Amino acid sequence: MEDSSTLLYQHYNYDDVFNRCVIAGLLNLLNHELTYTQTFADNVTEKVTVPFAYNFAHAKDQRFAQDNYTFFGRECFSEKFIDGKFDMLPRFAMSYTGSQIDANNITNRFVKGKYQKEENGVVTTYTAFLYSIPLTMNFELEGWIDNMETAFKIEEALRNKFYKNKTFNVLYRGMKIGCCVGFPETVSNIEKTVSYSFEQENQLKMNFSLAVECYQPCFDESMSIDSGLVIEHIGYDIGLYNSSNTPISKKVELKILAPTEGTRIYSGQEVEIKWESSSNVSDVCTVMLYYKTEDGDRHIIDCPMFNSGIYMWRVPQYASNFEQPDVVFIDSLINTLDGPVIEIAPNPSGEVLTGSFRILEPGKFDNAGLMQVSCESVDSSGNLNIHDCYVANVTEDGVESIKYYTDYTQEQLDEAGIGIINKEPFSYEIESISNRISVGVAYPLDTTIFDEKSNILII
Numbered sequence: 001m002e003d004s005s006t007l008l009y010q011h012y013n014y015d016d017v018f019n020r021c022v023i024a025g026l027l028n029l030l031n032h033e034l035t036y037t038q039t040f041a042d043n044v045t046e047k048v049t050v051p052f053a054y055n056f057a058h059a060k061d062q063r064f065a066q067d068n069y070t071f072f073g074r075e076c077f078s079e080k081f082i083d084g085k086f087d088m089l090p091r092f093a094m095s096y097t098g099s100q101i102d103a104n105n106i107t108n109r110f111v112k113g114k115y116q117k118e119e120n121g122v123v124t125t126y127t128a129f130l131y132s133i134p135l136t137m138n139f140e141l142e143g144w145i146d147n148m149e150t151a152f153k154i155e156e157a158l159r160n161k162f163y164k165n166k167t168f169n170v171l172y173r174g175m176k177i178g179c180c181v182g183f184p185e186t187v188s189n190i191e192k193t194v195s196y197s198f199e200q201e202n203q204l205k206m207n208f209s210l211a212v213e214c215y216q217p218c219f220d221e222s223m224s225i226d227s228g229l230v231i232e233h234i235g236y237d238i239g240l241y242n243s244s245n246t247p248i249s250k251k252v253e254l255k256i257l258a259p260t261e262g263t264r265i266y267s268g269q270e271v272e273i274k275w276e277s278s279s280n281v282s283d284v285c286t287v288m289l290y291y292k293t294e295d296g297d298r299h300i301i302d303c304p305m306f307n308s309g310i311y312m313w314r315v316p317q318y319a320s321n322f323e324q325p326d327v328v329f330i331d332s333l334i335n336t337l338d339g340p341v342i343e344i345a346p347n348p349s350g351e352v353l354t355g356s357f358r359i360l361e362p363g364k365f366d367n368a369g370l371m372q373v374s375c376e377s378v379d380s381s382g383n384l385n386i387h388d389c390y391v392a393n394v395t396e397d398g399v400e401s402i403k404y405y406t407d408y409t410q411e412q413l414d415e416a417g418i419g420i421i422n423k424e425p426f427s428y429e430i431e432s433i434s435n436r437i438s439v440g441v442a443y444p445l446d447t448t449i450f451d452e453k454s455n456i457l458i459i
Contacts, residue, residue: 144203250281
């Protein structure tokens with residue numbers, strides 16, 4: 001059995017070929033997006049996905065056909081082959097007919113970018129100046145269809161998907177390249193977007209063209225440098241020395257004031273980081289803020305930054321294991337015109353109470369009143385958990401702003417944004433949805449000078 005750890009470093013002659021990447025991405029889009037409905041009876045329908053393949057005969061390259069089509073023959077069918085013709089309808093073949101550079105769309109040439117290169121079996125990331133060449137790649141597609149009804153359905157699906165455009169992404173040299181495909185505005189020698197003809201055996205043939213707009217990244221490898229060696233930040237300081245205070249006797253001290261150890265913070269929200277600094281000879285002009293996860297990895301928050309003593313940090317969503325549940329509004333008499341955007345932040349015990357709902361956008365409704373609200377989430381076993389113990393006070397201007405209560409009266413409930421009624425609140429095991437981190441501040445000119453506050457819980 002092949003060692004899976006070596007798959008990343010396997011390299012083939014057809015890897016990182018730009019045209020091939022775009023063609024593969026377009027084929028993947030066509031084979032998953034172009035569908036029509038086939039009706040067999042009043043209650044029997046089938047959703048048919050139209051198959052597309054690359055027309056390697058058009059390339060007139062025997063090796064291309066061998067590399068891409070013939071390697072699976074014996075693996076799939078062993079030594080047993082059946083003589084005869086097996087015609088699948090509908091089917092389409094795609095031919096690449098060339099490309100042109102859109103010189104009018106060329107922009108700044110001197111932009112830094114990153115790409116990957118294999119060196120001695122190891123994939124290394126490099127940084128170099130990037131020049132994006134705007135391209136239009138042209139494709140001709142021809143298909144064979146059994147009847148005119150199916151042809152009309154496919155033509156309708158083509159217009160739905162490709163006029164004006166459809167986007168897809170491909171991977172090239174470790175980069176995600178965006179592509180946009182649609183019907184070309186001008187096509188030489190073809191006056192119709194879609195054309196029909198009849199072939200032998202009375203098969204209906206359809207022809208159409210597609211154009212893909214993309215950017216081919218070109219790097220100046222003479223100026224490339226290992227990304228791990230690139231200077232990203234420059235810290236600076238000002239020091240005043242005399243005969244008694246020299247660089248050797250320089251002393252810098254940093255101290256984190258907030259957040260304190262044991263603090264609970266919430267992902268996606270802003271947290272105040274405060275610190276103080278002192279030195280016998282320097283101004284400590286810049287500092288570096290960071291946080292460390294339990295595995296010891298350090299993540300830069302900001303560096304270098306002016307030593308202001310305070311920083312508002314928006315905690316990234318990925319720093320926590322907590323996944324926002326879906327908040328669903330249910331009422332047969334009130335219709336949701338524009339759904340509200342709500343974030344949930346459980347309390348330190350993991351419970352979702354009234355104060356746990358943060359309304360980012362109040363939404364719009366066609367009536368006012370109380371609406372039942374449910375929180376829905378999927379657990380680690382794939383089971384859907386629904387907690388319908390909440391009620392929202394809704395007006396025509398949306399969900400009312402959140403107010404905080406410990407004991408709920410009906411009057412308070414009428415004023416609250418989202419409250420709890422009759423049931424136990426939605427509750428999490430706090431350890432399963434949180435991460436513990438350390439927040440620190442360091443001196444950029446000497447990172448051995450730092451201070452950290454640990455045991456900070458991110459929910």
